[in-house]
Amino acid sequence: MSTNTITDIHEKGLFKTLRTDNWWLYPGLVVFGLSSFLIYGFWSAWQADYYWYSAGQGGFGGYLAPFYSPLLFIKEGVEGAAPMEHSLFGAWPSWWPAWLPPSPSLLILAVPGIFRFTCYYYRKAYYRVFSGTPPACAVGSLPRKGKEGYKGETGLMIVQNVHRITMYFAVMYIIVFFYDAYLSFFRGGELGIGLGSLLLLGNPILLTCYTFGCHSIRHLVGGRMDCYSCGMMGEVAHNNGKIVGWLNQRHEFFAWFSLIWIMIADFYIHMVSMGNIIDPSTWSF
Amino acid sequence: MATRKFQIYRGDNEKGEMVNFETEVMEGMVVLDVIHKIQAEQANDLAIRWNCKAGKCGSCSMEINGKPKLSCMTRMNEYKPDETTTITPMKTFPVIKDLVCDVSWNYTQNKRIKPVKLAPESKTEKGYVMYQKDVDRAQEFRKCIECYLCQNVCHVLRDHDKKDSFVGPRFMIRVASLEMHPLDIEDRIPELKNDFGSGLCNITKCCTDVCPEHIHITDNGIIPLKERVIDRFYDPVTILGRKIFGVRKKKLPPLNP
Structure with missing residues (x-):
């Protein structure tokens, strides 16, 4: 029999654990997934061109890369830019700093970005991998120094409470994305379908599943009530709770699925617009 | 039946050691069974809190291979036959003795x-x-x-x-x-x-x-x-x-x- 080992049962420190399983696998995958998304997102937003494709045809219809939607302003004369009639507020503003590319994406990514950043699921994911609080269950956290030590979401991270507010705006984005999907089924005013149409239709559907599984929405549509037998509103809240609850239980799945899908859809539109990929569609027959 | 290796925390809140044990494990045994077997055969003074052995009283909480679990609901076939299973008390609470914490x-x-x-x-x-x-x-x-x-x-x-x-x-x-x-x-x-x-x-x-x-x-x-x-x-x-x-x-x- 081997010798016994003296141990400090309360020993603390980053990554301290007696776990013998592959606890590092989940944080590893999250680092890879979130880093990939951030790198791609910055790359896409920084491009400022090739975000629109309508095969050179005017009229109603075309593919708009989701990272660029909605188009608040459009810079004319840029390769692969959308026609000016798709701009909500017209031509590119003169006050835009010259050192920043004239990318419509940079104007609109903040809201969905903050919505995802403050999402209860993503909080779990990135707190584990980027702040080590904790890296995994029963694995030592990154020690916090200072007078108060660990503050959780009472210090700087109190900002997480804006999730509710960004949720109100995120719902509006879904409407915009459904309009983009509708737009993608037309080219030069002619109804049709292409692979890009399917990608742009899948995007708002998955975003709907993700957004309406949000804990904040679940709270507002039924969770804040305590009496479900109280008249019609109670009944509605109870039924809402069942639907949103079903989505909420799959929040992690839809968080990742919608994230990967929007990335693929955006990349695909860029590639088609640049001419690197031929979009299979009914319009090319 | 097979001989399996265990390391069990023995000590109090101030000092302790991981003590090595080997014992026969039979099919269907849970970790609490193993602890009871070691207690009966090798370490009569091993302290363990338990009660219902059905996962309903919440008494036998501990950490098995570093994971917080109920020992009465943790089957031994979850672990590889050749691995050493570590059993420690809950880390968050003061240890009274061995596997028993002050909650x-x-x-x-x-x-x-x-x-x-x-x-x-x-x-x-x-x-x-x-x-x-x-x-x-x-x-x-x-x-x-x-x-x-x-x-x-x-x-x-x-x-x-x-x-x-x-x-x-x-x-x-x-x-x-x-x-x-x-x-x-x-x-x-x-x-x-x-x-x-x-x-x-x-x-x-x-x-x-x-x-x-x-x-x-x-x-x-x-x-x-x-x-x-x-x-x-x-x-x-x-x-x-x-x-x-x-x-x-x-x-x-x-x-x-």
Whole structure:
């Protein structure tokens, strides 16, 4: 029999654990997934061109890369830019700093970005991998120094409470994305379908599943009530709770699925617009 | 039957050692069986707290290969025959002896929570009136067996030792069960934010992962409470709504369906 080992049962420190399983696998995958998304997102937003494709045809219809939607302003004369009639507020503003590319994406990514950043699921994911609080269950956290030590979401991270507010705006984005999907089924005013149409239709559907599984929405549509037998509103809240609850239980799945899908859809539109990929569609027959 | 190796913590809160044991493990044995076998055959003074051996009393909480578990519900066939299984007491609480912890801090937290205050207008000759769909949510939290595995794994208590400012997941769901009670008219939201430390939970969901009763502690308990705190203190829409329309009186289940 081997010798016994003296141990400090309360020993603390980053990554301290007696776990013998592959606890590092989940944080590893999250680092890879979130880093990939951030790198791609910055790359896409920084491009400022090739975000629109309508095969050179005017009229109603075309593919708009989701990272660029909605188009608040459009810079004319840029390769692969959308026609000016798709701009909500017209031509590119003169006050835009010259050192920043004239990318419509940079104007609109903040809201969905903050919505995802403050999402209860993503909080779990990135707190584990980027702040080590904790890296995994029963694995030592990154020690916090200072007078108060660990503050959780009472210090700087109190900002997480804006999730509710960004949720109100995120719902509006879904409407915009459904309009983009509708737009993608037309080219030069002619109804049709292409692979890009399917990608742009899948995007708002998955975003709907993700957004309406949000804990904040679940709270507002039924969770804040305590009496479900109280008249019609109670009944509605109870039924809402069942639907949103079903989505909420799959929040992690839809968080990742919608994230990967929007990335693929955006990349695909860029590639088609640049001419690197031929979009299979009914319009090319 | 096969001989398996174990390392079991022997000692108190100040000092201790991982003591090596080898014993025969038979098919169907759980970790608690192994501990009892070692206690009977090799270490009569090995301290272990247990009671029902059916996963319902919440007494035999410990850490097996570093994971917080009920030893009576952890089968030995979860582990490879050639690996050494480590068995240690819960890390978050003071060790009394060997695998037995002093969990009395938890009882003091329970006492801090305002008890249920039932609406008097809901009382009839037959008793208080409420309906199944009103209590579905809160009933999930009533499954809690108070094993304190969630309290043990919560890094706020385990690593950051915030026992003075965070009541822990078990008592967050206790507050949730009261706040969601259809007849309760008490208000615990201010102390939830200021005294019980709802803001210290960062939703990493380890409490949910280790719960032997599979209670969705974070998703169904803590997050809804955080949302109620946001309603009260952070959401400008709901704050403005209260300013304009006033604080709405809690609706109570109808006395006659």
